[in-house]
Amino acid sequence: MSDTCFDRICIVGIGLIGSSLARAIADRGIANTIVIADSDASNLARAKILSLGDQYHEDVRLAVKDCDLVILCVPVGIMGVVAAEMKSELKEGAIITDVGSVKESVLKALLPHIPDTVHLVPGHPVAGTEKSGPDAGLKDLFVDRWAILTPPEATDQTAIQKLKDFWQALGSKVELMDAKHHDLVLAITSHVPHLIAYNIVGTASDLEEVTKSEVIKYSAGGFRDFTRIAASDPTMWRDVFLGNKEAVLEMLGRFSEDLTALQRAIRWDDADGLFELFSRTREIRSRIIDAGQDSDRVDFGRPHGED
Numbered sequence: 327m328s329d330t331c332f333d334r335i336c337i338v339g340i341g342l343i344g345s346s347l348a349r350a351i352a353d354r355g356i357a358n359t360i361v362i363a364d365s366d367a368s369n370l371a372r373a374k375i376l377s378l379g380d381q382y383h384e385d386v387r388l389a390v391k392d393c394d395l396v397i398l399c400v401p402v403g404i405m406g407v408v409a410a411e412m413k414s415e416l417k418e419g420a421i422i423t424d425v426g427s428v429k430e431s432v433l434k435a436l437l438p439h440i441p442d443t444v445h446l447v448p449g450h451p452v453a454g455t456e457k458s459g460p461d462a463g464l465k466d467l468f469v470d471r472w473a474i475l476t477p478p479e480a481t482d483q484t485a486i487q488k489l490k491d492f493w494q495a496l497g498s499k500v501e502l503m504d505a506k507h508h509d510l511v512l513a514i515t516s517h518v519p520h521l522i523a524y525n526i527v528g529t530a531s532d533l534e535e536v537t538k539s540e541v542i543k544y545s546a547g548g549f550r551d552f553t554r555i556a557a558s559d560p561t562m563w564r565d566v567f568l569g570n571k572e573a574v575l576e577m578l579g580r581f582s583e584d585l586t587a588l589q590r591a592i593r594w595d596d597a598d599g600l601f602e603l604f605s606r607t608r609e610i611r612s613r614i615i616d617a618g619q620d621s622d623r624v625d626f627g628r629p630h631g632e633d
Contacts, residue, residue: 345463363389406435
């Protein structure tokens, strides 16, 4: 059993991230007891079949009792609601964290419902796939990925360190960041790309001159990979865009300006300008590979034959 383990860990929400956490925690012996909470009876039943935990509850109040670490893996739009439900049953000294990709709005939603005797350390594992549900989990999802922690000021340093140790035990690299800065960074690296993917797939489906069957039949790598992103959970991403509205709108504004410049370059046959832009962006891609965030294999790092 890991030296950084918690006695009882409660995972609230057993979708992709929650089920990946359950698998990873069990695989690495990071908890004596894994408690799973999910208000969706079908998700909970599936989690039982998959043996993802030791105890299962639809009622989050029963689930969090006596737990040392509670991880909220629910859509960011309902974080506050869940926190309000469970607050009376939280163990003194427990650490509460989450996995949402928006942090400032989550912090505001959670703070009013966290007792003074409990430590709140919001977090975001920068990992995932477009799939969802208990079956989608992967025990190695967090290996060599970043886990960003955004604790509010005056948070207990021991609690922060314990959560850092937890993510490192799962194989993650950990970084602390201000919540507002996190949201700005993720707006351009994750949120806006998802928004563009949703939009371009929607545009393709609305084209009257090109049939949907042709779009599907002749999808090359670029469009195919847009559809992978656009297949992500709609509830989660609806809440992400609304929860990170300011940063997303700021990044969209910058993107729109750059897109206009690109449109102008194409219109006026600016070959040098296009070549310079594509060379610069290719260099960024190389740096992403060098940083270990992807590989230079075909299909954006996915081997052929993988779903």
